[in-house]
Amino acid sequence: MSSPRTARLVSAHDIGTHTRVLEFAVEAKDWEFTGGQYSIVHTGISIGGDKTAKRAYSFLSGDRDCNRFQIAVRRIGDGPGSNFMHGLAVGADLPFSGPWGKFVAEELPTDFPRSGSTLVLATDTGITAALGLVNSQKFLPFAARTDVVWLTESDEYFLSEGFVRARLLHCCRSFRVVHIPSVESSLRNIWFDDQQETILTPLLMEAAPSLSFLSGDGLLLARIRQTLLDRGHADPTIRVETFFNHPVRKAAANAVVT
Numbered sequence: 001m002s003s004p005r006t007a008r009l010v011s012a013h014d015i016g017t018h019t020r021v022l023e024f025a026v027e028a029k030d031w032e033f034t035g036g037q038y039s040i041v042h043t044g045i046s047i048g049g050d051k052t053a054k055r056a057y058s059f060l061s062g063d064r065d066c067n068r069f070q071i072a073v074r075r076i077g078d079g080p081g082s083n084f085m086h087g088l089a090v091g092a093d094l095p096f097s098g099p100w101g102k103f104v105a106e107e108l109p110t111d112f113p114r115s116g117s118t119l120v121l122a123t124d125t126g127i128t129a130a131l132g133l134v135n136s137q138k139f140l141p142f143a144a145r146t147d148v149v150w151l152t153e154s155d156e157y158f159l160s161e162g163f164v165r166a167r168l169l170h171c172c173r174s175f176r177v178v179h180i181p182s183v184e185s186s187l188r189n190i191w192f193d194d195q196q197e198t199i200l201t202p203l204l205m206e207a208a209p210s211l212s213f214l215s216g217d218g219l220l221l222a223r224i225r226q227t228l229l230d231r232g233h234a235d236p237t238i239r240v241e242t243f244f245n246h247p248v249r250k251a252a253a254n255a256v257v258t
């Protein structure tokens with residue numbers, strides 16, 4: 001459970017043209033989170049009626065010192081949340097709630113084979129949840145048998161490969177970046193169809209995960225999850241954190257339209 005708190009922005013820096021990494025300090029003694037979880041920031045920006053924009057951001061940093069945490073935000077067009085986070089002044093207090101989410105290395109299925117390998121697959125901005133997860137204290141037992149895969153448009157899209165690689169040091173046994181069509185491109189689905197046999201299936205066979213963590217684009221993740229299920233992986237061994245393109249919401253929206 002979680003009640004609203006305040007975090008102070010203590011530093012911020014830009015990475016490329018779209019991304020800002022923000023570091024916050026929280027003074028509350030009872031505050032803690034587990035890497036892989038996220039916060040919901042209250043921007044106070046009106047988005048019509050009596051609603052204000054509240055947006056989820058995963059903790060990018062590990063959970064050794066919860067009173068300091070980082071998040072990375074990609075600016076999404078003129079979206080209220082991401083632009084607010086890009087404009088937040090150092091020294092400002094930010095109301096937020098959290099921690100939220102179950103994308104964590106605990107509550108493992110009791111029959112999880114302790115010798116099995118772990119796949120952490122992120123698309124796009126979903127790499128923040130992956131980094132938070134693998135840098136969590138609870139993830140330590142998994143590190144030596146974890147393969148991290150990042151599907152991303154380019155080095156300029158969000159965080160650079162070098163940035164991510166540096167944060168993965170000692171947190172996994174392998175890291176691989178696969179470049180994919182942009183989020184906006186209709187080619188993304190076609191890419192999946194084309195590359196499934198040549199890239200994804202071999203990758204999943206190579207990793208042969210007993211446990212999988214998937215984060216990012218809900219449409220791609222749904223297909224990857226299905227591929228894992230089709231290959232005989234049990235549902236509880238696949239954890240998904242969708243950042244955007246939530247399949248359920250899309251399905252509901254389509255149902256209304258038709």
Ligand SMILES: Cc1cc2nc3c(=O)[nH]c(=O)nc-3n(C[C@H](O)[C@H](O)[C@H](O)COP(=O)(O)OP(=O)(O)OC[C@H]3O[C@@H](n4cnc5c(N)ncnc54)[C@H](O)[C@@H]3O)c2cc1C
Binds near residue numbers: 055056071081242243
């Ligand atoms: C659990 C969770 C964790 C998240 N963690 C992060 C994070 O660490 N860093 C981060 O930058 N964002 C993260 N997001 C996305 C974030 O919550 C906002 O959706 C995003 O910042 C856009 O908000 P906005 O108000 O600027 O734009 P909006 O007007 O709300 O968004 C416009 C549209 O863009 C979609 N969208 C959101 N993110 C992307 C993206 N990367 N690429 C393409 N479309 C997108 C939204 O779903 C929406 O349909 C996370 C989302 C969730 C659910």
